[in-house]
Amino acid sequence: MTAAPRRGRPGYDRTQALDAAVAVFIEQGYDGTSISALAEKLGVTKSALYHHFDSKEAILAEALSVALDGLDTVIAAAEQAPGSALDRLTHAMTEAVRLLVREKASVTLLLRVRGNSATERAALERRRDFDARVAGLVSAAQAEGSVRSDVDSRTAARLLFGIVNSVVEWYRGDDAEELARDVVAIGLDGLRVR
Amino acid sequence: MTAAPRRGRPGYDRTQALDAAVAVFIEQGYDGTSISALAEKLGVTKSALYHHFDSKEAILAEALSVALDGLDTVIAAAEQAPGSALDRLTHAMTEAVRLLVREKASVTLLLRVRGNSATERAALERRRDFDARVAGLVSAAQAEGSVRSDVDSRTAARLLFGIVNSVVEWYRGDDAEELARDVVAIGLDGLRVR
Numbered sequence: 001m002t003a004a005p006r007r008g009r010p011g012y013d014r015t016q017a018l019d020a021a022v023a024v025f026i027e028q029g030y031d032g033t034s035i036s037a038l039a040e041k042l043g044v045t046k047s048a049l050y051h052h053f054d055s056k057e058a059i060l061a062e063a064l065s066v067a068l069d070g071l072d073t074v075i076a077a078a079e080q081a082p083g084s085a086l087d088r089l090t091h092a093m094t095e096a097v098r099l100l101v102r103e104k105a106s107v108t109l110l111l112r113v114r115g116n117s118a119t120e121r122a123a124l125e126r127r128r129d130f131d132a133r134v135a136g137l138v139s140a141a142q143a144e145g146s147v148r149s150d151v152d153s154r155t156a157a158r159l160l161f162g163i164v165n166s167v168v169e170w171y172r173g174d175d176a177e178e179l180a181r182d183v184v185a186i187g188l189d190g191l192r193v194r
Numbered sequence: 195m196t197a198a199p200r201r202g203r204p205g206y207d208r209t210q211a212l213d214a215a216v217a218v219f220i221e222q223g224y225d226g227t228s229i230s231a232l233a234e235k236l237g238v239t240k241s242a243l244y245h246h247f248d249s250k251e252a253i254l255a256e257a258l259s260v261a262l263d264g265l266d267t268v269i270a271a272a273e274q275a276p277g278s279a280l281d282r283l284t285h286a287m288t289e290a291v292r293l294l295v296r297e298k299a300s301v302t303l304l305l306r307v308r309g310n311s312a313t314e315r316a317a318l319e320r321r322r323d324f325d326a327r328v329a330g331l332v333s334a335a336q337a338e339g340s341v342r343s344d345v346d347s348r349t350a351a352r353l354l355f356g357i358v359n360s361v362v363e364w365y366r367g368d369d370a371e372e373l374a375r376d377v378v379a380i381g382l383d384g385l386r387v388r
Contacts, residue, residue, distance in 0.1 A: 027308060028225050028310065029225040031223040032223050032225035032227075086386065112306065114221060114223070116221070138385070146387055147386060147387060148379070148385060151385070156376075158364050159357050159376065159380045162358075162360025164356075165356065165360065166352060166353065166355070166357075166359065166360070179349075182345050183353060185342070185344070186353045187380065187384060188384045188385050188386040189383075189386055191342060191345070192342075192382040193340055194388075
């Protein structure tokens with residue numbers, strides 16, 4: 001996490017320029033933001049932006065890689081975690097919530113990607129890989145009998161991560177631990193008292 | 195639901211023009227789509243679009259009202275449903291899933307609204323009202339003891355509707371009944387076997 005850049009002040013460093021660009025993409029939409037509009041919004045010249053990045057798509061690729069690399073790390077660590085398949089699934093959900101709170105801007109951008117460029121299509125492909133690996137954890141938990149089998153494993157994975165991903169849309173706090181506990185509680189045990 | 199309009203054929207009727215515009219907004223982003231680009235994509239003239247709609251924002255308002263009026267109907271019916279507060283919450287989730295499957299395009303657009311115009315801000319305000327009323331159902335269910343009280347009612351409402359809303363991002367089937375059962379099963383009872 002870097003400090004918010006001061007608006008209108010020229011001479012962002014590379015990280016600040018990236019953070020500021022991501023904020024503009026989230027506010028106005030990636031497709032709706034030209035490099036000219038981006039430079040104007042940041043109060044810098046187009047050539048100042050081109051000093052740091054080859055293109056608008058290069059900015060997007062770098063911003064998305066934070067979320068995508070983070071998700072790779074989360075799922076790889078979960079797959080190798082000790083314990084039951086249910087423990088590994090719980091691990092994936094908990095670490096994903098932590099990642100979403102820590103890298104909210106990059107994940108927000110990732111969840112809005114629509115596939116209109118090669119960078120976006122590659123990002124969607126990596127998201128599909130992540131989803132398939134979560135479904136694999138659900139399948140393994142179904143096989144060990146710890147998770148209900150009356151819901152298709154891919155559907156269950158999508159619904160569980162529907163809970164996780166919703167966090168970027170509404171969560172404004174900074175207690176990722178409490179949030180992760182709530183997400184796991186609802187996803188695994190549900191809201192109903194029994 | 196209207197049939198997909200034939201691309202490039204002039205002379206959409208009003209409903210077809212609206213559906214086609216919504217599809218373009220979803221694909222390219224609302225902010226990123228000018229009226230000119232929209233007309234070009236639809237293979238009609240700008241004046242043909244202006245024949246049906248006053249502005250781009252008027253198209254958005256009409257498209258969003260399908261989802262927003264639908265959510266109003268869902269929550270009002272749920273609040274008045276017989277039975278326990280938990281029954282009313284279940285009713286809201288089930289009917290929301292049916293609405294999302296039936297009016298997927300409008301709801302998808304609503305979930306991507308960012309608040310860059312008066313129409314979008316009004317839509318966000320109506321979404322907040324819906325969220326608050328779902329939280330009210332959760333609170334009532336907590337008070338009757340049917341729903342766990344260790345998760346804040348607003349957080350629980352957000353997480354439950356995180357499951358519901360995720361549907362527009364990935365669901366491609368047409369069996370809203372099975373989907374609604376899965377959403378309610380995960381949201382209320384969780385994935386874990388006990």
